[in-house]
Amino acid sequence: MSVLDLARAEIRALAPYSSARMEASGGTVLLNANESARAPSIPGGDGLNRYPDPQPRGLVETLAELYGSTPDRLLVTRGSDEAIDLLTRAFCRAGQDGIVISPPTFGMYAVSARIQDAAVVEAPLDADGSLDPDKLLAAVTPGTKLVYVCTPNNPTGNLVPLETLKRIADALQGRALLVVDEAYAEFSGTPSATTLIDSYDHVAVLRTLSKAWSLAGARVGTLIARAEVIGLLRRIIAPYPLPSPCVDAALAALSYEGRRVQRHHVHELLNERARMAVALAKSPGVRAVLPSHANFLAVRFDDAAGTYKRLLAAGVVVRDITKYPGLGDALRITIGTGNENDRVLAVLRAGASA
Ligand code: PMP
Numbered sequence: 001m002s003v004l005d006l007a008r009a010e011i012r013a014l015a016p017y018s019s020a021r022m023e024a025s026g027g028t029v030l031l032n033a034n035e036s037a038r039a040p041s042i043p044g045g046d047g048l049n050r051y052p053d054p055q056p057r058g059l060v061e062t063l064a065e066l067y068g069s070t071p072d073r074l075l076v077t078r079g080s081d082e083a084i085d086l087l088t089r090a091f092c093r094a095g096q097d098g099i100v101i102s103p104p105t106f107g108m109y110a111v112s113a114r115i116q117d118a119a120v121v122e123a124p125l126d127a128d129g130s131l132d133p134d135k136l137l138a139a140v141t142p143g144t145k146l147v148y149v150c151t152p153n154n155p156t157g158n159l160v161p162l163e164t165l166k167r168i169a170d171a172l173q174g175r176a177l178l179v180v181d182e183a184y185a186e187f188s189g190t191p192s193a194t195t196l197i198d199s200y201d202h203v204a205v206l207r208t209l210s211k212a213w214s215l216a217g218a219r220v221g222t223l224i225a226r227a228e229v230i231g232l233l234r235r236i237i238a239p240y241p242l243p244s245p246c247v248d249a250a251l252a253a254l255s256y257e258g259r260r261v262q263r264h265h266v267h268e269l270l271n272e273r274a275r276m277a278v279a280l281a282k283s284p285g286v287r288a289v290l291p292s293h294a295n296f297l298a299v300r301f302d303d304a305a306g307t308y309k310r311l312l313a314a315g316v317v318v319r320d321i322t323k324y325p326g327l328g329d330a331l332r333i334t335i336g337t338g339n340e341n342d343r344v345l346a347v348l349r350a351g352a353s354a
Contacts, residue, residue, distance in 0.1 A: 001174045002201065002228065003177065003201040003202045003226060003228065003229060004228055004229075004232060006091060006145055006175075006176065006177060006202070007090050007091050007232055008089075008090060008091065008092070008093055011089070011090050011235060011236060012232065014235050014236070016235040016236070017239055019033075019051070019054065019239040019240065020032045020033035020034075020051070021033060021051050021052075021053060021054060021239075021240070022054060022239075030050070033051055035049050035050055035051060036049040037049070044245065048244060048245075050244075051239075051240050052240050052242055052243060052244040052247060053247075054237075054239060054240055054241065054242070055075070055076055055234075055242075056076075056242065056247050059220075059242075059247050059250055059251055060076060062250075062251065062254050063076060063207075063222050063254075066254060067192065067194055067207055067222065067224055068192065068194055068195075069194050069197070072230065073197060073224055073225060073226060073227055073230060074222055074224055074230065075222070075225075075230045075234065075237070076220065076221070076222055076241075076242060077220075077222065077223060077237065077241060078220075078238075078241050078242070079210060079216075079220070079221040080181065080183055080206040080207070080208045080210075080221035080222075080223070081108055081221070082219075082221060082237070082241065083206050083221050083222075083223040083233075084112050084179075084206070085112045085115075086223070086233045086237055087146055087177070087179060087204065087223075087233070088112040088113055088115075088116045088146065090232055090233055090235075090236055091177060092113065092116050092118035092145050092146065093118075094116055094118065095117050096143060097118050097119070097143045097144070097145045098113065098118050098120060098121055098141070098144055098145065099113045099118060099119070099120055099121070099144065099145065099146040099147070099148060100123055100136065100139045100140055100144050100146070100147045100148070100176075101120060101121075101123070101148050102122070102123050102124060102125050102131055102136060102149065102150075102153075103122050103125070103324060103325050104155055104156060104321065104324030104325055104326060104327055105125075105148070105150045105153055105154065105155075106148075106150050106153075106154045106181060106183075109146075109148045113146075118145075119143065121139045121140075121141065121144065123135045123136045123138070123139035125153070125156065125158070125326070127326060129153070129156045129157075129158040129290060129326075130158060131149065131153075131158075131160045131164065133164050133167050133168050133171075136149075136168060137168065137171050137172075140171075140172070140175060140176060144175070145176055145177065146176060146177050146179055147168065147172060147176050147177070147178050147179065148179045148181060149165060149168065149178065149180050149181070150180075150181040150183070151165075151180065151181070151182065151185075151188075151190075151193075152184040152185070152187065152188050152292070152293035152294040154184065154294065154296075155296070155298050155319065155321045155324060155327070155330075155332045156290055156292075156298050156327075157184075157290055157292025157293055157294045157296065157297065158290070158291070158292075158293070159188055159190060159293045161190075162190070162193065162195075162196075165178070165180060165193050165196060166196060169196055169200045169202070169203050172202060173200070173202060174202075176202070177202045177229075178200070178202060178203045179204045179205075179206065180203065180204070180206070181205075182205055182206060182207055183206065183207070183208045183210070184212075184293065184294035184295060185207065185212075186211065186212030186213075187211070187212060187266065187269065187270065187273075187293060187294050187295050188293035188294070190293070193205050197224060197225060201226045201228070201229075203225070204223055204224065204225035204229060205223070205225070206221065206222070206223055206224075207222045207224065208220070208221045208222070209221070209250055209253065211294075211295055212262065212265075212266050212269075212295070213253050213262055214253070214262070214265065215249060215250060215253055218245075218246040218249045218250060219246060220242070220246060220247075220249075269335050272335050272336075272337075272338060272341055273292065273295070273297065273335050275341070276333070276341050276344075277289050277291075277292070277297060279345050280297065280299055280333075280344075280345070280348070283348040283349065284348060284349065284351060285301050285302045285303060285307060285351055286299060286300070286301060286302075287300040287302060287329065288300040295334060295335050296319075296333060296334045296335060297332070297333050298321065298327065298330050298331075298332050298333075299330060299331055299332075300327075300329045300330050301329055301330070301331060304320070304322050304328075304331055305320075306351075307331060307348070307351065308320050308331055310347055310350075310351050311331075311344065311347050314346075314347045315343075316343055316344055316347060318331045318332065318333045318334070318344075319331065319332040319333075
């Protein structure tokens with residue numbers, strides 16, 4: 001059985017849109033895509049009159065090297081949000097198929113599924129935030145097409161060990177695709193699930209430049225999976241998903257100098273995360289700081305709603321995660337610069353004396 005047997009038959013049979021840029025081969029006078037012959041007279045406008053390469057070779061090769069994979073196993077997308085959307089549309093038949101998630105977790109898995117009218121089955125994390133693979137697998141039904149595991153998980157920050165992922169992959173063989181979301185992997189220092197793709201054709205890994213690479217505004221995500229899965233998703237991705245300025249920004253961020261700066265920023269963030277975990281735990285009104293392998297901390301408060309308001313009144317916006325199961329008293333605080341983090345601590349201290 002091929003992983004493609006799990007995909008929607010009509011997507012497998014679809015003749016994809018063939019863009020002018022894909023059909024073009026060679027030539028210097030480009031009159032095939034109804035573009036403007038003139039570049040716009042704006043800063044950085046050179047070449048912007050042309051449609052971008054759908055999957056720029058240089059960027060695909062650079063990301064393949066970065067993620068320890070090969071270009072034929074990569075699809076570069078508009079953030080990993082787009083990859084989640086593509087997987088849902090390619091694998092889930094509306095009104096029939098579904099996904100399994102482990103809440104509290106990233107919200108887009110369920111939103112993408114609901115847009116597609118796919119069922120969302122929940123296998124909640126344990127009270128201590130860990131993922132029980134047996135509970136997850138018990139939630140899988142014959143209609144399940146995608147099983148999401150987010151590691152480090154948003155919003156809790158917990159990790160799922162590679163051994164557990166391997167166990168889940170073993171059990172899902174021939175049944176569903178295991179989608180491992182590693183948006184925060186760079187902050188965890190643990191091995192990536194991309195190594196599983198050699199042995200399993202039904203594992204896909206999501207990575208992004210939005211977090212550790214400081215490029216949330218450029219929207220560059222990567223899906224890593226077997227070439228046949230990549231080929232399937234290329235049938236339904238928009239013709240020109242990656243704006244040229246975003247491709248240029250990604251290549252600059254991934255240059256030798258860009259990588260040096262990135263390492264420095266991640267190092268700084270890890271120091272700040274450790275400092276904040278200790279300082280928050282000692283702050284008035286804090287019940288607990290959940291251990292985190294990501295660039296944020298989930299923090300339990302005596303009065304989460306009041307703390308949220310006091311932080312906001314001081315100009316500090318954090319994420320209210322009280323609606324998530326098991327986190328009714330928690331706020332998610334992204335690690336900022338040293339000064340920004342100090343402001344959070346100052347508001348908590350001031351609250352104690354108010
Ligand atoms: N996955 C997880 C776990 C996230 O937290 C986020 C963003 N908050 C995303 C994916 C989406 O990231 P992007 O689309 O920016 O790559």
